[in-house]
Amino acid sequence: MTSTRERGAINLDSVIVIAAVAMIAVLILVALNGSDDPPASSGGPPAAPSPPGQRVTTTLTADGALEVTHQIDTDKPINTLQVSVAQLFGPSAAPRIEGIEVTAGNDVLAELTTITDQPQNLELGRSVREVILTYRVIGTLDAEDTTVAGRVLARVPTLRVDYDHEAGPIRRTITAPGQILNVACVASRQSPPRPCGAADSRGWLVEPDTPDRDDALLVQIQLDQTDI
Structure with missing residues (x-):
């Protein structure tokens, strides 16, 4: 037992x-x-919203077109944009905007194929405080303006965007392969171009006053032979 x-x-x-x-x-x-635990929070404060205003970045691409990103930030929500483009160049040298896409985050809110000097409304479908417009401009370079090897003159039209509660500055940054030599603002077909802006770390920065917000730009660029 x-x-x-x-x-x-x-x-x-x-x-x-x-x-x-x-x-x-x-x-x-x-x-x-433990393998499913969410990553630890950084504990930092949330990112501050961008100050109100418009930031326009224009880039000359290898095919001679302009790629434009136009960011708008507001203090109060908006749900409609009104767009137009001033025709400040002669008919034979007028650049054309191919189309506009308006996004907020990952959502496409509006699209417009044809842009003229007549204001057109873009309904966004919801209220937002930050939107980004992207578009291409073609017909910006003219071989007749090239008098020095590798030097080109780009005509940059201004897309005018109006909206409620508009406030803050407009900052226009131009970037290009090669070196931007100078930039001139054009107020009308009758007025002579005048120097504007200054070189910065990205290319050239123009911050127009309110009366000059619709000015087009003439951008003189010295390219390497392989740039465009």
């Missing part, structure tokens, strides 16, 4: 085995749950 001491030893061994198995199970569950 099994003695009381032997039965106690057997029971103790069983308890130890059960405890070990339970501990292993707990460790496995902790490991599995």
Whole structure:
């Protein structure tokens, strides 16, 4: 017969085995749950909204077109934009905007194929405080303006965008392969071009005053032979 001491030893061994198995199970569950934990928060404050205004970045591409990103930030929500483009160049040298896409985050809110000097409304479908317009401009370069090897003159029209609660400055940045030599603002077909803006780390920055917000730009660029 099994003695009381032997039965106690057997029971103790069983308890130890059960405890070990339970501990292993707990460790496995902790490991599995830990793999699904969300990443720890950085704990930093949320990013501050951009100040109100318009930031327009125009880039001369390898095919001679202009790629434009036009960001608008407002203090109060807006749901409609009104767009137009001033025709400040002669008919034979007028650049054309190929189309506009308006986005907020990853959502496309509006599109417009043809842009003229007549204001057109773009309904956004919801109220937003930040939108980005993207479009291409073609017909900006003219070979007749090239009098020095590798030097080109780009005509940059201004897309006028009106909206409620408009405030803040307009910053126009021009970037291009090669070196931007100078930029001139054009107020009308009758007025002579005048120097404007200054070189910065990205290319050339123009910050027009309110009366000059619709001015077109003439951008003189010295290209390397392989740029365009």
